[in-house]
Amino acid sequence: MKDEIIRTRTISKGKFLELVNIDWIDSEGNARRWEAVKRTTGTDIVSVIPITDNGKIILIEQFRPPVNGKVIEFPAGLRDEDENLQVSALRELEEETGYQAGKIRKLFAGPVSAGLSSEFLTVFLATDLKFIGKKDGREERGIIVYEIPLEETDEWLKGKEDEGMLVDVKIRGHISYIKNILAP
Secondary structure, eight states: OOEEEEEEEEEEOSSSSSEEEEEEEOOTSSSSEEEEEEEETOOEEEEEEBOOTSSEEEEEEEEGGGGTTEEOOOSSSEEEEOOHHHHHHHHHHHHHHEEEEEEEEEEEEEOOTTTTOOOEEEEEEEEEEOOOOOOOTTTTTOOOOOOOGGGHHHHHHHHHTTTTEEEHHHHHHHHHHHHHHHHH
């Protein structure tokens, strides 16, 4: 017997998120229930690892209300309905950092928090960067952009944590991955 979802019911719905109960039968035939969060605007998220020609990685800092704090992150965001993932990644990079990428390539993809959410993250590497100027639109207002030499990121992130800043847990894995693929 295989796991099978029987039904999904909405418990509460907001403008962007929906809390749902998922009723399912597990592989042993037991009826189970799981609470989860769904985005009402689609489940695709893009994240961009931007690296400058001189080996600096671009990170951003922004306030995140769910954790009541400023968080160090890579540029990221939701795929707009009419965009492919690569276009979304390029848009988010430009909106949040003011950089355009001459080259972009998909690195990997997968669920962000499979026990909580239906969100699916696709990570891109952006290179051949050109700074065209940061716009300060409604959603991008207050974002701080950092350029950190790749070899100094671990120490820099530790320093930010020591200051009380939050660091997105995905950053360290992404940086390790990048160091491995860029190693000679």
